[in-house]
Amino acid sequence: IWAFSFGGVGMIKRLRPRPDGSVAILSDNPSVPEDRAVDDELHLIGRVVARVAKL
Known part of the structure; x- marks a missing residue:
């Protein structure tokens, strides 16, 4: 799973x-x-390594 922008959209x-x-x-x-x-067309920001959520 990656964070990136494509067509100006994150x-x-x-x-x-x-x-x-x-x-x-x-x-x-x-x-x-x-x-x-x-x-x-892709601008990679980085790999998603964790998800933080409030319990």
Whole structure:
């Protein structure tokens, strides 16, 4: 799971490289369709390593 911007919008989603050189942008929500980007369309911020929530 990665934090990144795509099309000027900040996102936290799964990224998967494709054989054609594009990157699949995947949501855990099955109702959200897969999106694809070329590497220069993505600006990676970093990998999500934890989720902090108030109990």
